[in-house]
Structure formats: C-alpha cells, structure tokens
Amino acid sequence: MAPGAENCIHSTGQPDTPVEVLVDVLSKALRAPDAGEMKRLVEQAYKLVAGLDPYLDTVSTPPSPVCQELIHASLSHPWADAHSQGKTRFLQKKECCAGGLEGRFIATLCRLAAAKTVLEVGMFTGTTTLAVAQQLPEDGKVYALEIEEYMRDFSQPYFRRAGVDKKVDVVVGPASDSLERLAALGVRFDLAFLDADKGGYLGYYKQLMDNNLILPGGAIVVDNTLMKGRTYEPDGVKDESADAIREFNDFVRRDARVDVVVLPFRDGVSIITRRAPTDAKDEVATGLHGNLIMQRLKLNGRVALITGGGQGIGRAFAHALGEAGAAIAIVDVVRATAEATAAELAGKGIRSVAVVADITRAKDCERMVAETVAALGGLDIAVNNAGVNMNNAAEDTPEDEWDMTFNVNTKGLFLCCQAEGRHMLAAGRGRIINTASMASLLVPHPQKQIAYNASKAAVVKITQTLGCEWADRGVTVNCMSPGIVNTALIQESDALRPLCKEWLAQIPAGRLAEVTDLQAAIVLLASDAASYMTGHNLVLDGGHTLW
Template sequence: MEQSKVNQVCKMLVQLARPKNILQLPGTSSDSLNALYDLLPEDGQIVVCVSSFGQHSPCKDSAWEKKIHWEVGVTEEILKKLVARGQQYDMVFIDATEKNPINYYNLIMSSNMLRMNGVICVQNLSANETRSQEHINDEMGFTAKKMTDVINAEARLEQVDLPVDWGVIIAKRIPVSHVTETTKGILADNVFRGLKGRSVLDRLRLDGKVAYVTGGGQGIGRAFAHALGEAGAKIAVIDMVLEKAEAVAHELHIKGIKSVAMAADISKEEDVKRVVDTILVNWGRIDIACNNAGINMNSASEETALEEWDKTFNVNLRGLFLCCQAAGRVMLSQGYGKIINTASMASLIVPHPQKQLAYNTSKAGVVKLTQTLGTEWIDRGVRVNCISPGIVDTPLIHTDALKPLVECWLSQIPAGRLAEVTDLQAAVVYLASEASDYMTGHNLVIDGGQSLW
C-alpha cells in the first residue's frame, strides 16, 4: 500500500518528464517497473541495477525485454561500466536506504550521467519529517537523512521534497545555479543559455501560434497538421472535401490540439478570402500558412489538354499564390509570419517515366514564387520557404497512371524506399518556428537523394 503511493508519484513524474532513458539503482520493486515500462517510448530503455536476480526475476516477454535492460552485480561497478560506455539518462531513481547512495549519486553527477534537465528521484528519504523521526537513529534513517542533506545542498539541482510515505525528493538538473566570476560571461551568451533563454528544441515549439494547412484532409497535409499541432499551434484544417478536413480536425482534437475544419477550393479567390477571414475572426491572427494543396495529372506533353494545364496551374500555382497573398497581407500587418509552400522534387528534376509537364512546370513556379516573396517580405517579418518532397506514399501516387511505376522509382532513389509523410514532419515544424527566422526563399528538398542521381 505504502509503496504504491511512491510508485504513483514516480509514474506521474515519468508522464510529465517523458524520459527516454531511465536508470534505476537497487531497491526498485518490479511493480513500479511495470508501470514505467508502459510509459516509455518504443525506443526508450530502463537500465535496472540489481545485486542478484533473487527478488527480481526478469520477465520473458520480448517487448518487455527490449525496453528493460538488467545489470546484475555490485552497483558501484555497474555504474563505472555505464560511465565508461558514455551512457546518459533523463531520469535516475535512487533508493536512499540502500548502501552507499551518496557515492552513487556523486558518481552520477560528476560523470554527467544525468543529462541537462534530467531528473533524479530519491525515494525513502527523511523528507517526511514525522516518519523520519522514528528511524533517525538507525542506520537506514541516518543514511537517508545524509542523502537528503546532500541533495538539498546541491547547486546543480533544483529540488522539491514530497512527504509521500517515507518521503521522495524530486530534483531537476539545471545548467548553472549561481553566478560566479567564471559563469557571469557565459550566462549572458546566447549559445550557452539559448536564444531568449530557450534551448534549441524549445525554439522549435509553436505554442500559441495560429496555423492553417491547405489540403490538410489527407496525405502530406494531414501529417503537417499533426506536426504543427503537436508542436503547440492551433490548426485550421482546410480541404476541398469538408468531411476529410473534419476527420483530421477531430484527430487533432482528441490529441488535445485546438483545431477547426474548413471547406475551401483554394483555386477560388472568394474561398481563400473566406477561410482567412474566418481564422482571423476566430483566433485573431495567422502565424503559419502552410500552402500544401496540390494536384497531379499525367499526360504526354504533345497530348496535354489546355484543360489539364489550367486545372493544374489553377490549384498548384494560382491557388497557392492566392493563399500566399491573403495570408501574407495579414502577416505583413502583424509584422511576423511564416509561409511554407509545398513544392516538389519535380521543381528540380524531370521525374520519369511518368509524363507530367503541367505538374513539373507548376511546381517550378512554386519555387520561384517562394524565392520572390521570400526576399520581398523578409524585411517586414514574413518568411516564405518551400518544401520539395520526393515521391511520397500518399493517395496522390495511388492513381492508375502512377501506381505501376513504384518499382521503377525505387531504383532511382538512393534511400531505397519511397518517402513516408512522417519523413516531412520535422521540416515543416522547423520552417514554422522561430528557429528558422533567418531562412527565407529556400527550397528544402527531402527526397531520399533522388534528385542527386
């Protein structure tokens, strides 16, 4: 019963801190291991140190074994081995009533085993004054008290004592605790402390930003909507087909992302104006315009009908321009904004064997439009960039004309596979974030190397 309360605290801590690598020193029950295991990402790992397998029999389940790595032996020797391997952890659990906890703690801190912003959770301490009084005179109570004092005096940690059961101390590693003559200089340095005090990963966050994604109802646009939403932005999912936009907005909603679905044909000026006005009425601004909707039609150039040419250009270039202009006007008046257009590798090379003159030409136009707007608007705070994917496995390539070509394309791609929409997600977040503020007019090619062969 008592242990379960501490386990609950540990579990909540893992949920909040979302560590990938955890180190557990002896004293951890297999109950808490099970709880932590479920919370780790697929590629996460818990290293569990035990003196023997006496009380801790490793589970035979293979998924479990992949995440739980057992180290059996003398704790100090195990730690030295992990240090030699250069292992680092996001979270370390120490049981203060075990032997030599202070030695373990010192080794962990002095060898940088705890990552910056990593968390140490020390259990069974005398943080709980009432309980500790009962044991203060026995060896266990004495060690626990000493450990508490060491951690509370540690300048490299920010700590809090929780009087749960026997007491838990939660301590987070911080870069520099107090200003000295030596640290004064580096504390003011943007590279050391992070621009505006934010680490590079924090600078990729989009919290509070307002974004829209056209063609957000499926394929690349859907993945962009999820990525921008996961990074913290509110998302207007815009698609010609309302049901598709609604389905994606619902997915975002159940992930806790603020979202709205809107139907619009971006090749129509009145539709573009309507969605931009609606976003402004609802959310007051537009920070990120992801102009992604596009179509692909195939025909030999000598047979390409003017209708195909016009249809392709109306969506891929004219429609994209309408979106850039409408969102750009808002962003220019705000003095800040990020426009990310979806171009294509077809802007650089002539993908073959498919025949798609109108598509290739329209996408080359997207790149030139991006370069022009990118240079025209940057001094007023608006950055315009584009992403050029290679061949991405989406419904767009599942047409009768394109589907049979997959084998042929695979031989043209150094990466040996088609792109997945998830391959593009980090790029859109980067271009949408303040981390890319000096980048404009750029065509970011993500094609597994295809355009280089």
C-alpha cells in the first residue's frame, strides 16, 4: 500500500467516497498477482476518475445562456496574441477560466448566505462574477478585483447583456491596494472569494480578517487550496505556488479566529468562517441562546395563520412570513383567492394550506384554527388582517354599512383573537398581530370613512387589552398601523384614485406605502426578537400621522 493510503480507507474498512474507492482499487492493483489483473484494476481506477468531473457537470444546473457564451469566449480567445500586442500585462491562459460548475457553486453559497455584497479577488474573464451577480438581489453588488484592464473590458458586454452590469463593480489594480480602498470606504462583505495569485492568498486573507471586512455570519471561500495535489503529495516536487498554498492552509488551520473545511471540489475549495468568541461574558456578545440577531428573526418550525391572506397586504404578509421560515395557512372568504396564494407559496418551497372562513362567525374562527393545526401541526403566529372599508359622509352612512364594517373589522377580529388565543394560551406561547390603520391616530382626509376609522381605533384598544391580559401567559398581542397602501383597492377605484395627489401632499415620504414596505415589520412582530413587545401599535405611514 502506498504511504498514507491507510488514511484514505473508511473507518468501517469498506470504501465509501470516490477517493476511498479509488485508493482501494489502486491498492489492489499494487498487490495484483499478474499484469493482466493489474491492468484491469488500473482501467477501473481510470474510469472512476475520468467520469467524475463530467458527471458533476451533468447532474448540476447548467450556467445561464449568457454565462455559457462568456465561458466559450474565454476558452477560445487568443490570449497569447493579446499579451504579445501589449493588451495584457501577463500571459493569461484559458485554463484560468472558471467553468459553469465553479460559478454555480459560488453562486449557491451566496444564496445560502443570503448575500448582498460579495468580493471576488481575481476575476479573469468574469464567469464566476456573472454567475454570482445573477444570483444577487437587484440592490446587491459584486466587487471584482482584477489586475488587468483588458479583463474588465472583455467581460463588460456580457454583464450588460445579462442585465447585471449595475450589480458588478470591477476594481482594476493590485488587489491588496483595492482591498485597502474598499476598507476605507466602509464596504463589508457577506462572502469573499479568493481566486488570484497564489502567493497573495495569505496577505489577502489577513487584510480581510484584520480589517473585519467579512460581516458576521459571512465566509471566505478560497479556490485551488489543493493545488493539483501538490500541497500534500509526499514525493511531489516543490514549487512556489504549492509552497504558498501549503503555507496559507497551515496558517488558516492554526488561526484561532476561524473554522475551516477543505472540500475536494475541483482543485480544492476552503470555506472559512469566523468562530464565536469563547471569552464572551454575556448574551449581548454571544447572541441570545447563541443566536445572532438575524437568526432571531427566523421563523423556522413556526406555523402562521393570515386572515385576508389571499390578496393585497395579507398576501405580502404570507410571503414574508413564509420566506422567514414559517408554514402558512392562507385564510380567505373566497376559496380561489386563498388557493392561488397558497400555490404561490408552495412554488417557493413554503408549506402552505388554503382555509376558507367567514371571520364574522365564531364557529368559522374556531374551525379556521382547528384546520390550521390539523394541516400544519400547530399555530404559533396569527395575523388578523381581513377587513373592509367603505366611504360615506357621517350623515349619510347607512346603518347596515356601519354594522358590516364593525362586524368584520372589530367583531371578526376579536373572534379571531379569541379562537387563536385559546390555542396559544393552552400551548403557553404565541404571537398575535392585528392590522389596524393610521386612521386610529388621525382622521384621514379628504375621504370620509367614519365607520372604518372608528372600527380601526377599536382594533388598537382590543390589541392593548389582550396584550395586557395575555402577556404573563406567553402570548403577545400587537398591531400594525399602515398608512395609505397602494393596493388594488385604490388602483381600481374611480372614487379613490383621484385622491392620490392630495394624499401625497400630506405624506412626508412623498409616496404611498407599498405592501413590501410592511413585510419586514410583520416578520419582526412574529419573531422571538419582539418577545418583550406587547400591546404595541407599530405605525408605518411614511410620516403621515406627524403632519
């Protein structure tokens, strides 16, 4: 058996990973009784190795069409001519082009980290840069550090064609100088990817760590950390690059600030994360129960119910809570509407169920809770959002309009709270969030809506009362008061749409609220981060109630 091969055998004695199987086959080849058996085993080992990379490409999601074009252009470009003509400082090689799989790998890490700002040290032709940029949100940014201006010019047309050019900032110059400039500007990264000159890795790593350029929960990902096997090959010929990578790997492994795992992916990938401080004195430093603040906003394992969840604000709430990790029951009086939103959530991988209920009936409210618990396994979060609004001058408001408004907005909301509260009180925990309105704090004008205003003021008082009654039994009750929200109710109303100009003059922010403006607030109120908040009316109105 070759030196060190015994360390590549699975602890059970049965080879498991492709490398273990390869070692096992080659070990048998070395002990083969004749040349024929040795050849057979070597051919088996060859097929095992030769098929790995093609198989990985086959079973992984391919790069986008534009990224494929860029890869092809990178592999076919006359780099030697570009260098001989003085267009590049260094003689570039097509082998430096990251393939589609490498780009997809880094882009996937960005998705897992919910990254918004990413650093790439060593762009070359930008194939990984493009893959990452396509993964980032519209306000995300990739800072790609590249020594050659030619590479920036080469990649820009592809960035533009893919529609990500505004998300990519190619910084030309020595990477260490560029890092210093970015640090001075206050730029920080969710993820940094190092794939440049191997002799510079250790310096770049020290800059990132010593200047705290990686945000909490972020990572440094380093390519080529196996250096074609030369970092660990016992009898390998030493060279400058292999020595630099070996020194880098040893330094990172000994760095008490981080944890590192090296993956035998392509030419080796190291994923480096900062450790939690071991000398922290309290939960301010360690995070409550070990949770960083963003983890405290997660709703993993929770079940949320949203009334009026089929459209408008309720639909936005459903998506927000689902994205934060909760399973969602969409409650609506119209089955088709509830099912449509539940299907949207399911398409995003969110557990969801549609529930039909008339919240003005106590039995429907009780059934709504029971169906949610039966379908999703519990009820931790309840958002009482269903409501109606009709406009009439006070002297002309019909009695049936008043009764209907209070029946839905006030009585219905209370019946929901009552049914939800019984379940949560029995469980000893829960979050109830009611949709009130800025109309609880002022009289919106010029529209006339006395029934709506009064019903939403009652919602605030219900919230405050229940918040006091249930706080010591683990159930918080809060409400949210949005300003005027730009929903279909306004867009499709001939009576309300002409009022927008007057409303905008009353709002310091100068615009109506969008449903997306309310999403982060609902997640906060539903999360453990708001565990000490109860009976509160959270106002999101662009300053409307201040004037």
